[in-house]
Amino acid sequence: MKVTELLTLPALAGMNLIAGETGINREVYTVNMMDAPDIIHFLKPNELLVTTAYHVKDKPHLLSTLVEAMANQGCAALGIKTGRFLTEIPEAVLFLANELSLPIINLPHELSLGEIINHTLRGILDQRAAELTFAMETHKQFTDLIMRGKGIEKLLDHLSDMIGYRIQLIDQYLKPLSRPVSTTGIIPIIKKMREAGFRFQKTKASSFSFTSLSNQQTYTIFPIYMDEKKFGYLTIAGEIKSSDNLVTLTIEQATNVISFALMKEHALKQHDRNIQNDFFLQFLDGNFSSQEEIINRAKEFSLHNEQAYICAVGKIDGPESTKSYTQLQRRADTIYQFLKDELQLLPNPIHLFTKGKKCILLYEVNEVSVDVLQYVETSLKSLQMITANQFNCTISFGVSTRSPSFLQTKNSYKEANDSLLEGGLARKTEYIQSFRTKDIMELLRIIPEEDLKNFYLFALQGFSKIVTEEEQTLLQTLSVYLETHCQISETAKRLFVHRNTVVYRLEKCEELLGKSLKDPETTLQIRLAIRIKSLLDR
Numbered sequence: 001m002k003v004t005e006l007l008t009l010p011a012l013a014g015m016n017l018i019a020g021e022t023g024i025n026r027e028v029y030t031v032n033m034m035d036a037p038d039i040i041h042f043l044k045p046n047e048l049l050v051t052t053a054y055h056v057k058d059k060p061h062l063l064s065t066l067v068e069a070m071a072n073q074g075c076a077a078l079g080i081k082t083g084r085f086l087t088e089i090p091e092a093v094l095f096l097a098n099e100l101s102l103p104i105i106n107l108p109h110e111l112s113l114g115e116i117i118n119h120t121l122r123g124i125l126d127q128r129a130a131e132l133t134f135a136m137e138t139h140k141q142f143t144d145l146i147m148r149g150k151g152i153e154k155l156l157d158h159l160s161d162m163i164g165y166r167i168q169l170i171d172q173y174l175k176p177l178s179r180p181v182s183t184t185g186i187i188p189i190i191k192k193m194r195e196a197g198f199r200f201q202k203t204k205a206s207s208f209s210f211t212s213l214s215n216q217q218t219y220t221i222f223p224i225y226m227d228e229k230k231f232g233y234l235t236i237a238g239e240i241k242s243s244d245n246l247v248t249l250t251i252e253q254a255t256n257v258i259s260f261a262l263m264k265e266h267a268l269k270q271h272d273r274n275i276q277n278d279f280f281l282q283f284l285d286g287n288f289s290s291q292e293e294i295i296n297r298a299k300e301f302s303l304h305n306e307q308a309y310i311c312a313v314g315k316i317d318g319p320e321s322t323k324s325y326t327q328l329q330r331r332a333d334t335i336y337q338f339l340k341d342e343l344q345l346l347p348n349p350i351h352l353f354t355k356g357k358k359c360i361l362l363y364e365v366n367e368v369s370v371d372v373l374q375y376v377e378t379s380l381k382s383l384q385m386i387t388a389n390q391f392n393c394t395i396s397f398g399v400s401t402r403s404p405s406f407l408q409t410k411n412s413y414k415e416a417n418d419s420l421l422e423g424g425l426a427r428k429t430e431y432i433q434s435f436r437t438k439d440i441m442e443l444l445r446i447i448p449e450e451d452l453k454n455f456y457l458f459a460l461q462g463f464s465k466i467v468t469e470e471e472q473t474l475l476q477t478l479s480v481y482l483e484t485h486c487q488i489s490e491t492a493k494r495l496f497v498h499r500n501t502v503v504y505r506l507e508k509c510e511e512l513l514g515k516s517l518k519d520p521e522t523t524l525q526i527r528l529a530i531r532i533k534s535l536l537d538r
Helices: 062-073 091-100 113-147 151-163 186-195 245-284 291-299 325-343 370-391 406-425 440-446 449-459 461-465 468-483 488-495 499-513 520-537
Strands: 016-019 030-033 047-051 077-080 104-106 167-171 208-212 217-225 231-236 308-316 350-355 358-365 395-403 432-434
Touching: 016 091, 030 113, 047 113, 062 077, 062 091, 091 104, 113 151, 113 245, 151 167, 151 245, 167 186, 217 245, 231 245, 245 291, 245 350, 245 406, 291 406, 308 325, 308 370, 308 406, 325 350, 325 358, 325 370, 358 370, 358 406, 370 395, 370 432, 395 406, 406 432, 440 520, 449 461, 449 520, 461 468, 461 499, 468 488, 468 499, 468 520, 488 499
Parallel strands: 030 047, 047 077, 077 104, 395 432
Antiparallel strands: 016 104, 167 231, 208 217, 217 231, 308 358, 308 395, 350 358
């Protein structure tokens, strides 16, 4: 208890303050008796020292040394029985006590030092018991609010009324967790502090305070912990001093209840997200028996088949060998969970799923237009910027073409994933790669070289019977003939030869192939074989 509260205890009636009045708010944690002249070596902070002054009766000036030592040690007060061994306390001692704000109390004669110690400790214990009872009652009030479904908002309103200060609950990313009505203006202040280089670090301290120079407002912050990674802040627009025991106890009980409420809320949300994510992964893997089942189950998660979508697949950039698989997965989960919360703030619905270390975004769109594509790109750039600012890393995306229905988003996912891989092969970072349809040469590059050689030899097997020079001439004529849509005159014009020469060469080709060039299957094989030859020659 405080020294001023100690002086009001009925059992200690007769005690009066004779010096150090400005220190009456010092806290008394324990009591000690001066039974030896070397007590200075055994002094403790917040200790009340009582004495009969027997050891200094012949040297009262030694009291100045004792008072100075007690002030330096942070003791609570000095209680002296005057009139027994020490007639009066020297003026110099009283002056020093006033100067050092160390209370000196005149103890009553009718009480022994033992009784004074017992009554003081009993008073401290009674007050602590009352505070604990108050804490339990307060905790019960807050818990009842949550259990009755009133929610965290109601709890914060109740707490604000109890302590007389405005309150704002924010998460570790400085996003409000309580409604804007309760805002105290602290979020923009903290953001400015961050821009200036100040960092709010997760701390184990019960609370800390700071004053904003912009509005001359003092704020007190009480950290709230949900787990090792997730935490938040209960911000109070006012200074809560550590000496305000009841107010501090009230706030601490509220933070405990809020912490458990947030943990419960987070667990329920995570459970729902896991179910939704599992459905989408099952859909991608083709584990449903019918399209009707997919459409019906998708409706449970507000995914409608008649809705058009654009898919984006994202992956965090950087080498993966420096961290364990568990570390990488936890980091990815944290980032994607944060991005999912950010997407909920946007006006148009965007669904986010995770697959391993990748995230999948489904944008609901109406039609393909410049505005729609610009919106998708702008939102992805915004996510890239937020990721860089909050987590000091970059993220890249691959974007698909428009899918006219949910059932076709499986193809959109493949397009977006291929686009992401394409950008990765170019060793780019923080990129947004849109899908583009592969031309015939890109498709051929996907096929193994041995298979390409076999197809080429099969399609043009008759050409192996002639010399290389003649083979080149015939193949060139055949290629131009097919490119000009089988126009003999146009072929002759491009090759700078007579029309009859073209006819002769084409007849020679039919003879070698053993097939007619009027057969569309034959011409298709030849065109592919010629493309394969140019690819192999490279």
